[in-house]
Amino acid sequence: MTTATLDAPSQARPAKQKVILCEGNEAAALGVALARPDMVAVYPITPQSSLVEHVAKLIADGRMDADIVDAEGEHSVLSVLQGGALAGARTYTATCGPGLAFMFEPYFRTSGMRLPIVMTIVTRDGITPQSVWGGHQDAMTVREVGWVQVYCETVQEVLDTTVMAFKIAEHHDVMLPVNVCLDGNYLSYGTSRVELPEQAEVDAFMGVKDVNWHVALDPLRPMAVDPLTGGSGGKGPSSFVRYRKGQCRGMQNSLRVIEEVHQEWAQRFGRNFAPLVEEYRLDGADYAIMTLGSMTGAAKDAIDEARDAGKRVGLIKLKTFSPFPVEALLKSLRKVRALGVVDRSVGFRWNCGPMYQETMGALYRLARESGSILPSMSFIGGLAGADITVGHFHRVIEATEKLLTGSAPTEPVWLNEKD
Amino acid sequence: MxxxxxxxxxxxxxxxxxxxxxxxxxxxxxxxxxxxxxxxxxxxxxxxxxxxxxxxxxxxxxxxxxxxxxxxxxxxxxxxxxxxxxxxxxxxxxxxxxxxxxxxxxxxxxxxxxxxxxxxxxxxxxxxxxxxxxxxxxxxTTSRIYNEVGDWEDLFAPGLAGCQGCNTELLMRHTLRRVGPDTVLATPPGCVPGMGSVGFNGTTGTKIPVFHPLLTNTAAMLAGIKRQYKRVGREITALAIAGDGGASDVGFQSLSGAAERNEQILFMVVDNEGYMNTGMQRSSCTPYGAWTSTTPVGKGSGGMPAQGKTQDAKNLPLIMVNHRCEYVATASTAYMEDLYDKLDKAIQASKRGFAYLHVYSPCTTGWRFPTDQNMEVARKAVETNFVMLWEYTRATACTSRGRSMIRCRSRSI
Amino acid sequence: MATGIKPNMAYLEGQVSGPDKGVEHDRGILVSDTMQTSVANVWAAGDCAQAKGFFTEARVINSILPDATEQGRIAGMAMAGDPGLKKYPGGMSLNTYHFFGRHAISVGSSAVPEGAEVVTRFDEASGRYLKAIFLGGRLLGIYGVNEFFDAGVMCQLILRRVDLSAVRERFLANPMAVGRELMSKLWR
The missing domain is CATH 3.30.70.20 (Alpha-Beta Plaits)
Incomplete structure (x- = not known):
């Protein structure tokens, strides 16, 4: 199992931070409580269930003041929250896999209505072949629907990012829903030491809540929300384009806001997470491997061992996957001459991992810039709860190293194929 | 006036x-x-x-x-x-x-x-x-409604784009006048937004907050809205004016869920027995034998003629009774006093929990009868017992006011 | 006993009759079917007005109260430019009387044009008398003594030129009931 590693504290931290031991799902629930949402809607699904149980218990114990709606399915879960958000509520839920698939209709709509709903995806593979175990296939499947999606590496990052997600979502330059993705099984049930910020400190960080200033269903300021738009006549095309372009602008703005919010978090709470792209031992590296989520812990161990063995290899981790942080990624890619990308899901259309597919777009930018093509390849591992071990990452490192001298394979490498 | x-x-x-x-x-x-x-x-x-x-x-x-x-x-x-x-x-x-x-x-x-x-x-x-x-x-004595309601503000702009002879515009205007401006109105896809309730490219016919929910999530969205206003201590009415298709078919899950949770919603279904806005397709509220564009009448195959819908209508209001809602009633625009009476009760009930009002609404376009006959068809539907007007409360269960049926006169030759 | 009304035209004497020269008049003031006189912005209605008759294009003085109120309404609407104005259909003789313990009603024209048919019935014992004049199935006039029918209903049957061919016999047997029945049907 991947070991969750805590970042070393880099700054003087505020005095009052309680240290507890908890699993990722509970850390998410604690982060939600700290962000003080008005409304939480829940529907259980493995491996998310203990998260909503923790939320329900926090509310029942009076440690969290939110209206909890036990909806009859994920579709209504998100719909209830849309209503709440349009009435001014800060809202939260969590789901995964089949639940995410079922809520797709309102899910697509949430970003279109610019509702700053925060939803944890406790990532799960599937839907078929049937599996209840972790994998990024669910979150990757909905990556093109206008939600901001960030992936956590550790249990501490889950808690901290959950709080930050509300601030990112509600930022006036963003006004978009945010998925905090945490790996099913590995982070959801992985227990770790966690520092718990003080509520007052978090309140100061969050500032004044203002979630429906731009779109509201409120008799005090009546408006028609989401009228029919588009068509080929009149103001149709231009008004539709205006909406869509606004969404795209919000997505692009979020890259800056994610960085700002992470900086402020680091200043207030002393924990520094790379907001978009993290580099690990990349300086002086000839080639790099690229990771996402909790697998990064094992990958860093493998990098350490490889470096000790004299290999000039480094690591690039994405935290923010949507919007794709191409500029930040290019800064890292410019430092290396070969790249191996490890995905925890598949991209059916391109016969490779989805992150690899997205990275190819960045590599095209790089090629235009440098005049040469950076050799790269795709690895797919950790599907449906399979472990990506340090040993697997050594295979990744070796295969990527060969790109420096040989040609790149067109087929992906399936890491757990013979496990 | x-x-x-x-x-x-x-x-x-x-x-x-x-x-x-x-x-x-x-x-x-x-x-x-x-x-x-x-x-x-x-x-x-x-x-x-x-x-x-x-x-x-x-x-x-x-x-x-x-x-x-x-x-x-x-x-x-x-x-x-x-x-x-x-x-x-x-x-x-x-x-x-x-x-x-x-x-x-x-x-x-x-x-x-x-x-x-x-x-x-x-x-x-x-x-x-x-x-x-x-x-x-x-x-x-319906003039009481005219005299009383006529002075209240019409919450829809003039000129909603309904089909000729449609009674739903009447229903919308009366309902909104009664419910009043402290309302959030959900009009899921169908004839009601088709008339312009939410509007098109920046214009709207409604003077209160209004939105398109999805066809599937009307009750859930309203639940979220109502709960948040309740949380901050503001009194609003969460009102849906929905079609029978969205309510009985694809939106039924959210409707049932909200009713079971006893969300404080006033949910009005305008039952015109099918998906009329999209061209008269069959819904589960379409009655037995009815022609629709997806249950057409024809010579069929294998010796089995196609004779319209081959199943009975789903009795949605009765299903809502089995959710033990605060209030359930069926009504008709041919009986406005009865409708107003039930609307008043439904509004009150929606302050306590889920109130469901099912209004039978003949469709001049889809049912293909003359456009000046809507009220008469609505009346005949009740008089012939094709639909029944009743109400349910937890205290009284289902009750119906006595109403004599139309007399079929036999003539001697 | 006296009948008839003669408008006093003396105050118009000395005027030169004709367009732009004064108010055209004959036995009464001549008006159009919107009660306008020959002079712009001058209207006349009631006993002084000589307007078209229902049965004739010739202008007649029909000095009875129902016509006077109708003409007054038309004149008022015409003055106000009311778009709901309907033209005067023409005057018709109408009357009800109580004389010597008998009740008499007369509606319409007593003239019998070519092709018209006069039906009368008289019951000596009860003193009931009925006379009706038809032209092509339509009523032109109806008169009754001690025959109770509704003058307003008969007036409408004549004005609206209701075809009574199908109900003629029933109508003659009981004009009150059948007349009411017809107007009730027309109303619905």
Missing amino acids: GRGYNTIAFDAAKCDGCGDCMTACATVKTGTDDKARSRIQIVGSESDGFELALCRQCGDPKCVTVCPAAALTKNYDTGVIEWNAAKCVDCLLCTIGCTYAGIALDAGVGHVAKCDMCYASPAGAPACVPACPHDALTYI
Whole structure:
């Protein structure tokens, strides 16, 4: 199992931070409580269930003041929250896999209505072949629907990012829903030491809540929300384009806001997470491997061992996957001459991992810039709860190293194929 | 704004000419049982149909204008044209003025006589109406709604784009006036937003907060809205005006979930028996045998002719009863007083929990009947028991007000 | 006993009759079917007006109260430019009387044009008398003594030119009931 590693504290931290031991799902629930949402809607699904149980218990114990709606399915879960958000509520839920698939209709709509709903995806593979175990296939499947999606590496990052997600979502330059993705099984049930910020400190960080200033269903300021738009006549095309372009602008703005919010978090709470792209031992590296989520812990161990063995290899981790942080990624890619990308899901259309597919777009930018093509390849591992071990990452490192001298394979490498 | 008045309505199809109304009138007005002296006169025959001579209490009465003695006056509070015996000079000019023989000589006393709606009687209501054994006469007091609601702000702009003869615009306007401006209105995809409730490219016909939920999540979205306002201590009505398809089919899960949680919502379903806005496709509320564009009538295959829908309609209001909602009722725009009564109860119930109102709404376009017949078709649907008007509360269970059914008359050859 | 009304035209004497020269008049003031006189912005209605008759294009003085109120209404609406104005259909004789214990009603024209048919019935015992004049199934006039029918209803049957061919016999037997029945049907 991947070991969750805590970042070393880099700054003087505020005095009052309680240290507890908890699993990722509970850390998410604690982060939600700290962000003080008005409304939480829940529907259980493995491996998310203990998260909503923790939320329900926090509310029942009076440690969290939110209206909890036990909806009859994920579709209504998100719909209830849309209503709440349009009435001014800060809202939260969590789901995964089949639940995410079922809520797709309102899910697509949430970003279109610019509702700053925060939803944890406790990532799960599937839907078929049937599996209840972790994998990024669910979150990757909905990556093109206008939600901001960030992936956590550790249990501490889950808690901290959950709080930050509300601030990112509600930022006036963003006004978009945010998925905090945490790996099913590995982070959801992985227990770790966690520092718990003080509520007052978090309140100061969050500032004044203002979630429906731009779109509201409120008799005090009546408006028609989401009228029919588009068509080929009149103001149709231009008004539709205006909406869509606004969404795209919000997505692009979020890259800056994610960085700002992470900086402020680091200043207030002393924990520094790379907001978009993290580099690990990349300086002086000839080639790099690229990771996402909790697998990064094992990958860093493998990098350490490889470096000790004299290999000039480094690591690039994405935290923010949507919007794709191409500029930040290019800064890292410019430092290396070969790249191996490890995905925890598949991209059916391109016969490779989805992150690899997205990275190819960045590599095209790089090629235009440098005049040469950076050799790269795709690895797919950790599907449906399979472990990506340090040993697997050594295979990744070796295969990527060969790109420096040989040609790149067109087929992906399936890491757990013979496990 | 003008006033509406109570009136006596006559349904010739229900009348069998028994004359009980005339006897009742003569008794009250003349102290005799002489039908000839009744202010209401039933004429005609079984073979040609029965007709009525009765004062229509005209808005611009000619009997009044021709009277040289000012013995006749229109009372603008009651609407009744009053005759003053002390001023009358028995010239009978009023009988020349009247087109309908609503004022005529009472030969028994040598003066004219006319209906005064029994306003001055202890009952304050016409004696003829309850005397009719067949409900051919109805005392219509719906004017109360017009007089009361007419002064309230219409919360939809003029010119909603409904089909010709559609009654849903009427339903929307009445409902919104009653519910009032402190409302958030959900109009899921269908005829209601098709009329422009939410609007198109920045224009809207609605003066209150309004939105398109998805066809599937109306009740869930309203639940979120209502809960948040409740949380911050603001009183609003969360109102849905939805079609039968979205409610009974694809939106049923969220409807059922919200009802089971007893969310404080007023959910109105306008049942036109199918997906009329998209071109008359079958829904689970389409009744047995009905033609729709997806259950067409044709010669079929394998010797089995296609004869429209081959299943009964889902009884959605009864299913809602089984959620033990705060209030469930069925209503019809042909019975506006009943509808208003139920709407009032539903509004009150929605402050406590889930209130469900199912309104039967004939569709001129989809059912293909003449556009001036909507109310008549709606009325006939109730009179023939094709649909039933009832209400449910937890205290009373299902109850229905007695309403006589249409009489099928057999004719001898 | 006296009949008839003669308008006093003396105050118009000395005027030169004709367009732009004064108010055109004959036995009464001549008016159009919107009660306008020959002079712009001057209307006349009631006993003084000589307007078209229902049965004839010739202008007649029909000095009865129902016509006067109707003409007054038309003149008022015309003055106000009311878009709901309907033209004067023409005057018709109408009357009800109580004389010597008898009740008499007369509606319409007593003239019998070519092709018209006169039906009378008289019951000596009761003193009931009825006379009706038909032309092509339509009523032109109806008269009754001690025959109780509704003058207003008969007036409308004539004005609306209701075809009575199908109900003629029933109508003659009981004009009150059948007349009421017809108007009730027309109303619905």
